[in-house]
Amino acid sequence: MKKSKFFKWSDVIIFFIALILLSIVIVYYNAVLGVIAFIITVYLVFYESKLMQYKSNEFERYIENIDKQFDEITRRAIFSMPFPLVILNGDCKIKWYNTKFKEVVGTEETYINIEIENIFSEIKKDSIYSGVRYIEVKFNEKFYKFYINIFEKDSDNSDILLYAVDYTGEYKLNKELIDTSLVAVNINIDNYDEIYENTEDNVRPMVFAEVDRVINNFVQQYKGYSVKFEQEDYFVIISHENLEQIMENKFNILDQVRELEEGNKIPITLSIGVGTNQENILETFKVAKACTNIALGRGGDQTVVKIGDHYEYYGGKRQSTYKSSAVKARVIANGLVKILEQGGNIFIMGHKNPDMDSIGSCLGIMEAANIVGKNSYIVLDRVTPAIENIYNSVLKNYPDENIEEKFISPNKAIGLCEAESVVVVLDHHRRSHSECEELLDLSKNIVLIDHHRRGSEYIENAILTYLEPHASSTSELVTEVIFYMSEKVKIPKVIAEALLAGITVDTKNFILQTGVRTFEAASILKRQGADSVEVKQLFRDDEKTVKLKGDVVANSEIYKNRIAIGVLNEKIEESILIAAQAADEMLNMNGIEASFVLTLNGDKIHISGRSLGQISVQLILEKLGGGGHLTSAGTQLEESMDGAINQLKNAITDYLEEDENESNSNR
Template sequence: MSGNKFSKLLKPDTRIYLWIITILVVFVAMYNLVIGIIGVLILIYLQFYNWRSSKHRNKRWQKYIENLSSDIDSAARYAILNLPMPLTLIDFDGKITWYNSKFSESIDSKDILGQNISKVVPHFEIEKAINGEELINIKVREKHYDVLSNVVKIQDNGDERYIMMLYWIDVTDYFKLKNMYRDEKSIVTLLQVDNFDEVIAETKEERRPFLKSEINAKINIWASRMNGLIKRYQEDKYIVLFENKFLDNLEAKRFSILDDIREINSDNNNPVTLSIGVGVQGKNFSKLEEYAYSALELALGRGGDQAVVRKKGNFEFYGGKTKAVEKRNRVKARIIAHALRPLIDESKKVIIMGHSFPDMDCFGAAIGVHRAIINRGKEAYIVLNNVTEPIKNIYEVFKEKGEYKFITSEEAIEIANETATDTMLVVVDTHRPSFTECPELLDSVVRVALIDHHRMGTEFIENPSLRYLEPYASSTCELVTEILQYMGSKTNLDKIESEALLAGITVDTKNFTFQTGVRTFEAAALLRRFGADTTAVKQLFQDDLKTFIAKSNIVSNAKIVYNDMAISVYDQDIENAQLIGAQGADDLLNIRGISSSFVIGKNLDGTIFISGRSLGDINVQIILEKLGGGGHMTVAGAQFRDIEIFEVRDKLVEAIDEYIKEGESK
């Protein structure tokens, strides 16, 4: 620091010299007055000369600065006017106050001064520009731009105002390259003819080669339209590779190959249907194949005759408007039973769990699995947190016997934690973890078996040790009844257990009316042989007067939409509202001219629910899936929280509109 001060003293400064001369003149004047006077005159001249020189020097410096500023302003103006990118000045209202020639060329218009930027460039978001955000991919005619904004303060006669400078960066080449990369990305698609064996078996022998050839030809033609690579690796299974640019068209046509395959004349009662799994946005072919396989599994689990597109974690569904085809043989039931036996034998304890708020099908299936476990000599527990109205009567019968161990979620977790490696979990009548009585229990056990008849949704129990999911079946009780036949050399089934299973089948088929096949009656006949009393089963479903009146009100409140759809909104605080709503939806189908019904109600806890029913022409599952629900083609439901009941009705109407339009676009 002291060195800097010293160096400053050594710098030439006229004032220092003048002060030195002044001091010397004073000393000379003390000894010689004449010489001192001459020195003073010289000093005055030097002062005057220094003042004049400084003034002249300052003028020259000021002129130099002014000339330099003028040069900079000229250069800045020249740079702005000839900037090699479009530039626009706008005020905060969006009015264009200035633009350069490049911007004029980009929009092919010259007379735009004073116009609003949103009119000149459609979809321009002025709010983002004001906030300093970069506007991505603004299309102007055939070019694409990224727009950078900069707010500038201007002084005008003492007044301040602000304008925005918009820099239009041309990214057309990048955009084209990006689209080319996206379009040329590969997609892996797996196709499977759903009921190939059944169709071929029921086709006359001389007609079989022609049927196989027709199926193969339609699939090959479909793949060739996309310039795809197709390989058939089994008689009924194909793999197709094509570019991503064809996917939008496939989705817009809702995978028309599904309709083409269904139109094939097989000369029997079984239509030919196809399931498609599409894997998109995978990092490599291995990941694409994994996505395609999981999508195909989901399509098959939902009953087939549909395409499922998996884009990373998201699933999109197309088709699926026909009923699942019933399998005529019980081979798979026998295989599942033989696979379930060792899993039970390897476990010390087996826990059975259904969905929360269980219905008769869920409870009956749990009782049937309980009997299978007891017959194998193992301890069995049934997780039951709440006894709902549909199972209240039959639950009391089983509780009185004392042979059945009903436990809560907390007790189930405690049992699983004690013997995690030796405990097995059997989930019945649901495949969604969040719908189960205790979702945490799924992570507490090593072995999980799944038995369900619902069409698979996007949420499902992953990697179970055993999965028996058949959407063609009328009920989970039907599947469990078939399994019981093959669990051992002798099936021990009590009368009340057979009645519980028969009650589950009766409820889900609406007294053997809906989704009822040959195997449904065969299962019912087997249960009847074990002593199931149909009169006792009917008594389980008797309503009290209050419930009967509530159902009557639901029917009377119904409004007809689209000529044959009934929607009823029942906004009354009653117990078992969801059960009554479901029964009311069933009753609406008994009215001539109604092919589908939806009942919207509210539980006492504030939950809004929709119960959907159909005679088969309308797929209520697809409609309610749009609202976050699910179920079957003829029976489905959805739930809502923190929303008004009439808002739910509006959402339902929108979902129905969308479903109808999708059907018209096919």
């Protein structure tokens, strides 16, 4: 009775209670009739209970019979299924499989108690329990989707049913559609002006004719069509299938053009953008053009391919082409003056954990605002050890006694910023790296000045962008802009020293990433009163910092014979600064071409990378979600120290293998 969900006493209990009450009433008036009524009521209760018990038992027998029939139907259905089935235990070892599964595997041996991963490498235990609906597998030139069903017996035991659907036809059709789809390629001679100016008149036509020949031969090799629509721009259409071949060859046209020697005094470099899988060829070409701009923003001499929502990069392992012309700086200066004059309050911000270049360029733009008579603020969350010396020097030596009021917190900046305000972003171009991201949404007047190679994350809504990877530092770019804003410019000595300090730290004392314009900027700052001795004093460290740097260098590991890896386990405020300085120090060791120092930064691991130019620390750390410059880059990982070291070593190994394979393919 208790087992039945369909026949219960509650269904008729009211009726029986009514009969009993009626019997009691009859007894009151007539004892004989009342006793008879009571006997009849008891009989009815007994009879109904027996009837309900019988029906309940009959129903349970019916359900059990249906269950047995269903089990038999299920077993027969499973054995006769037209697609492969396999049952695994909780450890992903095979317990049972059907005939179709055996036909797919194509062997007579048994697979009982064998891990499924030993047969299909794509089906891993972690993947099965990750919550995905199915796993795609390629086996014997066929493609399958293995759908996952997990049945938990109890908290410690479970069975896993996998059934495979052959989608080889669908896969091949989809691949054919992709292979035959059109891809737009934009090829740009990124140092055209420099080549033109530095090549003698009598050989100049031959140089550019040879570039045309190499590009046209390259396009014809991959069955494409090209059009030259400007002196330095080419538009190319090829199939996606041929693009894959070009990607396998690492876009070796970059090397072919760079190696041309037809009387040109400097190497010719290309920036290539590739757009794929857009709604139409016009949209595809727009994506290709945008990718070319990214390649130029990363320093040129490389290719950027957009596939889906991510970018792939080729080349970019050499120093960016140095631009001797300052025409762009003049144009930017004129544009900046107009924006500053027409906008409201000016908010200047560098990147989080600011360094000398970041704060130096911020102080420089503050002077630019003073030149046009506008009120400005420097957004600074905290004074880090890296900028403490220059910050204190500015507070002490700046002519305006109210200089401290120029430095405001991000929260205060958010309260003051309006749509008409001007936000100047310096020494970075990633939104997430900004001192105050919210300002980028509050203002419609965003100015971006940076010298780092452009990464995938980028501040897109800037109305004026000055991104020059060839420059030594953002302080160099800001110095040029300031002195093109007006014929007669005079800036305070302490500001000149801050800008010179920014250039000094990013060039490693004028050793790396320097050009004629770097020294011209430095000479301008010297004429403004910058004292090299006082600049040197800004980089002095206390005794503890010097000892910690020494410990990092002394305990560093030499990886792959030419890369030094150090660890700073001290969790202190100056850890990032010490890591960067220790990475610089390790480059002084014989045979070391690049260095990395890992340190604790809150609950993350910060990595500072430095190189002498032969190895791109930017490309290595981009594999770990970071970025920066060819010779200076950084990233942060949510990982243990040992895990971060392993990830770094894997990224280094991948980079060196890619570099070696690319070198071999070009021989």
